[in-house]
Amino acid sequence: MFIRKKRGWELPDRAATPEAIYLSRRALFAAAGAGALAAVARPSPAHALFNSLFGSSEGLGETLDTSADPTADLYPFPRNDTFTISRALTDETVTGSYNNFYEFGSHKQIWQAAQALKTRPWTVTLDGMVEEEKTVDIDDLIRAMPLEERLYRHRCVEAWSMTIPWSGFPMKALVDYAKPLGSAKYVRMETFMDPKVASGQNQSWYPWPYVEGVTMAEATNELAFLVTGVYGKPAPKQFGAPLRLALPWKYGFKSAKSLVRFTFTDKRPVSFWEDIAANEYGFWANVNPEVPHPRWSQAQERVLGTDETVPTQIYNGYGAYVADLYADKTGEKLFM
Ligand code: MTE
Numbered sequence: 001m002f003i004r005k006k007r008g009w010e011l012p013d014r015a016a017t018p019e020a021i022y023l024s025r026r027a028l029f030a031a032a033g034a035g036a037l038a039a040v041a042r043p044s045p046a047h048a049l050f051n052s053l054f055g056s057s058e059g060l061g062e063t064l065d066t067s068a069d070p071t072a073d074l075y076p077f078p079r080n081d082t083f084t085i086s087r088a089l090t091d092e093t094v095t096g097s098y099n100n101f102y103e104f105g106s107h108k109q110i111w112q113a114a115q116a117l118k119t120r121p122w123t124v125t126l127d128g129m130v131e132e133e134k135t136v137d138i139d140d141l142i143r144a145m146p147l148e149e150r151l152y153r154h155r156c157v158e159a160w161s162m163t164i165p166w167s168g169f170p171m172k173a174l175v176d177y178a179k180p181l182g183s184a185k186y187v188r189m190e191t192f193m194d195p196k197v198a199s200g201q202n203q204s205w206y207p208w209p210y211v212e213g214v215t216m217a218e219a220t221n222e223l224a225f226l227v228t229g230v231y232g233k234p235a236p237k238q239f240g241a242p243l244r245l246a247l248p249w250k251y252g253f254k255s256a257k258s259l260v261r262f263t264f265t266d267k268r269p270v271s272f273w274e275d276i277a278a279n280e281y282g283f284w285a286n287v288n289p290e291v292p293h294p295r296w297s298q299a300q301e302r303v304l305g306t307d308e309t310v311p312t313q314i315y316n317g318y319g320a321y322v323a324d325l326y327a328d329k330t331g332e333k334l335f336m
Helices: 019-033 045-054 060-064 138-144 171-178 272-276 319-326
Strands: 123-128 134-137 148-155 160-170 186-191 211-215 225-230 244-246 259-265 300-303 309-311
Touching: 123 138, 123 171, 134 138, 138 171, 148 225, 148 244, 160 171, 160 244, 171 225, 171 259, 211 272
Parallel strands: 123 259, 160 300
Antiparallel strands: 123 134, 148 160, 160 225, 186 211, 186 259, 225 244, 300 309
């Protein structure tokens, strides 16, 4: 049984979860790293522990099977080896069962609830300061984009991290496709809105839909990646299918899921968490071990799927790609 506040992910797990459960979960994820959880259908001590903590893991494997997706024939995408990682990939049974997706609940085990999301038909609208506004079918969009796989680190503001093989296309390709006007300074992104399937969206204290934003320079940086798949296949729903963002140098909350709209604008977007608590979550949200969250340190991170805690790196280790973007941003709160 978890003790939850309304906005649970603002707290590190240590603070949001009774210590005993936290420690058990660490043991569980360590077991998962060793492959025990990969066999979730087989009764095992880890399986029993998972069930007693989070409810049944029955059916997790089915949610990870996306072979019926209309774009499944395109996978796996060729890997772009520019983006290498020094850590082991996190097991899919961990990344697929420990998610933040508040539309489906303010806890980590939303993988079952997220299956209610209907990801076809799905359209993406490109509007605002563009030559011509358009709405495109997701499958047509995916088939028009330069597809590749990248291995990225993923660092949540809650001080945990994962390493994930994302499939997708550079965000720059979408920007080029949208043909923004020279006056556009930001891209505002919006997640779907459907309280009938996403019960969290009935919680009126949240400013739905989930909104995020980046500058044009960030959107066209080579690291900014739009994700359609994981582990060499279309993304399961809990990962933010059919289209989500991955900005590996920023805290994970910037990487909005299940996107339906990209609006090019000259006004800085106010994002979901910034709207809720601007004193704790800002627009930039770049990873920095030396700038603590107001309520916890960012110096270290728990590597999910292992028993390790490692030092956090500035820009999550991606400074060579992005530090220049911020050289002239004096006076901005770049790390919250
Ligand atoms: N996008 C939407 N639409 N809703 C969310 O609640 N959570 C964010 C981000 N994108 C969130 C979202 C947070 S806080 C994190 S850490 C990442 O998604 C988690 O991605 P993951 O579940 O694939 O690890």
